[in-house]
Amino acid sequence: MTQLVMITGASAGLGEQLAYAFARRQMRLLLLGRDHQRLAKVARQAARLTTAPVAILATDLLNDNGRSAWRRCVARCGVPDILVNNAALPGFGAINDLSLAEAQKVLQLNTAVPLTLSQLFIQDHYWTRRPSYLINLASAGGELPLPYAAFHSASKAALLGFARGSRFELQVTQIHLMTVIPSLLATGHFQQQTAPYLKANSLIAQLLAHSQLDPAKVAKKIVTSALRGQQILRLPLAYQWLAAFNRLAPRISRKIIAQPYRTR
Numbered sequence: 001m002t003q004l005v006m007i008t009g010a011s012a013g014l015g016e017q018l019a020y021a022f023a024r025r026q027m028r029l030l031l032l033g034r035d036h037q038r039l040a041k042v043a044r045q046a047a048r049l050t051t052a053p054v055a056i057l058a059t060d061l062l063n064d065n066g067r068s069a070w071r072r073c074v075a076r077c078g079v080p081d082i083l084v085n086n087a088a089l090p091g092f093g094a095i096n097d098l099s100l101a102e103a104q105k106v107l108q109l110n111t112a113v114p115l116t117l118s119q120l121f122i123q124d125h126y127w128t129r130r131p132s133y134l135i136n137l138a139s140a141g142g143e144l145p146l147p148y149a150a151f152h153s154a155s156k157a158a159l160l161g162f163a164r165g166s167r168f169e170l171q172v173t174q175i176h177l178m179t180v181i182p183s184l185l186a187t188g189h190f191q192q193q194t195a196p197y198l199k200a201n202s203l204i205a206q207l208l209a210h211s212q213l214d215p216a217k218v219a220k221k222i223v224t225s226a227l228r229g230q231q232i233l234r235l236p237l238a239y240q241w242l243a244a245f246n247r248l249a250p251r252i253s254r255k256i257i258a259q260p261y262r263t264r
Contacts, residue, residue, distance in 0.1 A: 002052050004028045006073055006080035008061060008117070009087030011038035014137070014185055017219035018084055023049040025223065030077050031056045032069060032087070061087055062108055065116040074124070082133040082226070083121045085114035085159075091152035103151050110155030115162055122166075122175060131174045133226050136163065140183045140234075143243050145254045163231070178226045181243070182235045186212040 005022045009015040011033035019031055023046040031046075033039045036058035043054045055077060059069045073080065091098075091106035098106075114136055125132040141149045142156035163179040170177055213235060225233045234243055245253060 002028050003081040004077055005082040006030045007084040008032045011035050011042055014215045015086040016042050017215040019046045021219040021223045026050050026052050028052045029054045030073055034060050061113045065112045070120045079124045084135045085117055086137045091155055092149050094148050095150050106151045107155050111158040125175050126173055129174055134177045135226050136179050138179050138181045140181055176229045178230055180222055180233045182213055184212050185215055
């Protein structure tokens, strides 16, 4: 039987493009999101690319961190061979401007939900001998000191910690975990919620203005890299250099990025 792929946040953006990328590989799809109509539209488009079944589940993962959604998916289609934790909230903006409720939703959907689903996936695959693939979508904000993105950065940094901590346990299994760390996808979230806070000539503003990634190309790269067993995928190449510099010289990196924002 062909592999089953479960994708959260599949109704738009990168999740939508991932659905198409996996469909081209002739894999069965189970697409999750909150909007039934948008999911159905993506499913119809994906079905044109594959002869394998495409199913959808409209659900709010915030209800119980995805536990009931996982049970429903397994009961309906079986345990997924590939899980893509893509659903997320932006979490951009100044700390003072974000309500407590908004901040909690960011932390829940970006951190608690993917870690819960990851644990359920690992528990169901731990003793099996067939290869399985867990793909978690993190962010450059989880590694870099990104201004006006504190909750976004905090929520995504947890996924990087999970990858480091779980590596030792997963090496005795057939579970392949890949953490994706993209700089900025061309979805509009950053421009709407963070760009207004950035100094026009700051390094971050200039870098982000010229490094927005095409979700379709990113999706294709994710699928190829995951199936090869890659553990970390940083995109684009320029971000790989920036991340390496930040790891080697974090104080200098912070100073360069933060300089335009110092008021005293």
